[in-house]
Amino acid sequence: xxxxxxxxxxxxxxxxxxxxxxxxxxxxxxxxxxxxxxxxxxxxxxxxxxxxxxxxxxxxxxxxxxxxxxxxxxxxxxxxxxxxxxxxxxxxxxxxxxxxxxxxxxxxxxxxxxxxxxxxxxxxxxxxxxxxxxxxxxxxxxxxxxxxxxxxxxxxxxxxxxxxxxxxxxxxxxxxxxxxxxxxxxxxxxxxxxxxxxxxxxxxxxxxxxxxxx
Numbered sequence: 001x002x003x004x005x006x007x008x009x010x011x012x013x014x015x016x017x018x019x020x021x022x023x024x025x026x027x028x029x030x031x032x033x034x035x036x037x038x039x040x041x042x043x044x045x046x047x048x049x050x051x052x053x054x055x056x057x058x059x060x061x062x063x064x065x066x067x068x069x070x071x072x073x074x075x076x077x078x079x080x081x082x083x084x085x086x087x088x089x090x091x092x093x094x095x096x097x098x099x100x101x102x103x104x105x106x107x108x109x110x111x112x113x114x115x116x117x118x119x120x121x122x123x124x125x126x127x128x129x130x131x132x133x134x135x136x137x138x139x140x141x142x143x144x145x146x147x148x149x150x151x152x153x154x155x156x157x158x159x160x161x162x163x164x165x166x167x168x169x170x171x172x173x174x175x176x177x178x179x180x181x182x183x184x185x186x187x188x189x190x191x192x193x194x195x196x197x198x199x200x201x202x203x204x205x206x207x208x209x210x211x212x213x214x
């Protein structure tokens with residue numbers, strides 16, 4: 001689906017660039033040396049088409065397990081399938097964020113009377129908490145769920161504990177700065193007092209010597 005979107009955008013850009021019905025002053029704004037948008041999904045699809053599509057999830061999981069230095073493979077599938085694999089096997093992890101999100105839906109004939117009945121049933125299950133109970137049963141309390149160790153990430157930023165440590169270090173730094181300034185102030189004050197005392201003693205000695213000479 002995303003590949004079709006990128007193909008449509010590329011076709012629209014090409015048509016606008018070559019459409020002679022558009023004034024040349026406006027058309028020149030669309031003319032660039034390179035295509036201005038990314039086409040990563042087209043490249044992904046072409047790569048998958050060249051390698052060949054995997055017939056089943058089981059085969060894809062097997063290929064992921066057989067990854068080595070000479071063979072690279074990434075499984076792109078539905079979000080629920082990927083999350084369940086991660087839930088039941090610690091050797092898998094999700095890379096990147098979800099893309100092209102679409103909800104699950106029931107396909108019915110147009111104007112089918114079952115639509116209202118299914119809508120009412122889903123609403124009733126949600127109000128009664130049955131959907132939450134099923135989610136808890138198959139995700140939180142799943143007997144196949146693995147207690148995988150938390151993966152450390154260097155790009156998650158600061159959490160509350162880290163922020164507390166940062167503020168603590170700032171406070172300690174402030175107290176240390178105040179302590180150092182207090183020591184310097186006390187040292188300079190004592191040094192100034194000793195200097196003033198020496199100057200006074202020298203002045204008195206000089207005056208006494210002058211009087212004696214007179």
